[in-house]
Amino acid sequence: MEKLQLWDRYKERLYVSRKMALSLDTSRIDFPGGFFTEMEPRLQKAYEAMALLEGGAIANPEEQRMVGHYWLRAPGLAPQRALTEEIEETVNRVKIFATSVHDGAIAAPGGKPFRNLLVVGIGGSALGPQFVADSLGTPSDPMRPYFFDNTDPDGMDKVLAEIGAGLDETLVVVISKSGGTKETRNGMLEAKAAFTARGLDFTKYAVAVTGLDSELDQTAVREGWIERFPMWDWVGGRTSVTSAVGLLPAALQGIDIGALLEGARICDEATRSTATRQNPAALLALSWYHATGGTGAKDMVILPYKDRLILFSRYLQQLIMESLGKELDLSGKTVHQGIAVYGNKGSTDQHAYVQQLREGVHNFFVTFIEVLKDRQGASPEMEPGATSGDYLSGFYQGTRAALYEKGRESLTITVDEVSAATVGSLIALYERAVGFYATLVNINAYHQPGVEAGKKAAGSVLKLQGEILALLGRRKGEDFTAEGCAAALGKPEEAETIFIILRHLAANPDHGVGVAYGDQLWDSRFRAK
Structure with missing residues (x-):
């Protein structure tokens, strides 16, 4: 009976685009009753914000830039x-x-x-x-x-x-x-x-x-x-x-970059729809919002059942985490938003972390990516009536069912094949979903202040390294512990950073720094050779 109910829900929920050769199944997301109705006004605001963005509005207010x-x-x-x-x-x-x-x-x-x-x-x-x-x-x-x-x-x-x-x-x-x-x-x-x-x-x-x-x-x-x-x-x-x-x-x-651009263009057309159930990017954003409570409370696991898509999760890590991982919202309120993304590939996952996904800590939701076409040309049988691609499909379906049995929610994106056009569509689909979700949680998806802070901190470390090398050069013949070096530079609070820098300098021949190890590692003494 449950399988029949899921089949009915599948038919009700399935989004299909023949132009994109792509479908999106949200039937394994347990949206509560009234969720779509409750979220619709906010989604309409997201559509309006996206239309303004595409029209040339300053959609990145912190940097006063258009987003094009x-x-x-x-x-x-x-x-x-x-x-x-x-x-x-x-x-x-x-x-x-x-x-x-x-x-x-x-x-x-x-x-x-x-x-x-x-x-x-x-x-x-x-x-x-x-x-x-x-x-x-x-x-x-x-x-x-x-x-x-x-x-x-x-x-x-x-x-x-x-x-x-x-x-x-x-x-x-x-x-x-x-x-x-x-x-x-x-x-x-x-x-x-x-x-x-x-x-x-x-x-x-x-x-x-x-x-x-x-x-x-x-x-x-x-x-x-x-x-x-x-x-x-x-x-x-x-x-x-x-x-x-x-x-x-x-x-x-x-x-074929023309096909890549065309696939993205077709997806952009589909995701401009203001009819939510006919907009796959809106459906993705709503699924993320429900699964994470709109607060990033659960991680996004990307499981492509295709070797060619193994780097998709790495690509999405930056797109999603750099866009959504923000301390402040657009009103200046501290929100600490974001969704963590990780992934591998099927069916490698069966032999890796699916055990935890099914039975361990429930801090995630899954996006399966299914590719219908196995390869160019025919496949040999691995056993009567079954090819290696049939096994891959079976493992995907089995994992999806096994997770849902344990109350672990999932989405499935299905494409006919991995082509320039479908890759373009996938890229455009997630770009738009990120934009919609950002509006739902009221953040700027188009800046990255945390990245800039990391760059500035790295610059400070390299400046300090220059000061250390200048000190060792001036006082050749002397050796220094990290604390002694910090004191000589008038920066006792930087002893830990100086110790890490000195260890790295001594491990490489480039700067001519030697080390005599102490009984305790932090008591090691460094000098110019």
């Missing part, structure tokens, strides 16, 4: 003709540039074709491009993508080792809006050092995606890089994947 990532898929919606023309021109330039690289018209010195692509960026300048590259890449792509997405030297060495002898056929795309993001700046300099060590002129391999007249833009102009593409202050990093940030790497890899 939806225009990237429909340039005619931009509030100024000049913006429309800029967007259209950039997409055309991306396509022309990628074709020229693939045809060999733009090549490495000596006419050697570019076969590899090294993308240097961080956050939104890496996560979106990485997700698109991993979900849509094939062995026949004209260029193979690699990423510097951190300032970890060993990580960059690993990538360079994978590129190996192919460095002289590697195009480098450096992505930074301000050009001052330290992780990206460091990645660029590390790449430049690697090219120089091979006797290669880095400027003949480099392309910039950045803001007009930024530090990076000025460097690219001064050094004569191959090309420059724009980033705009009205597109945030986490919503930039359908700008040159994501489109240029995708086009160079050989992905």
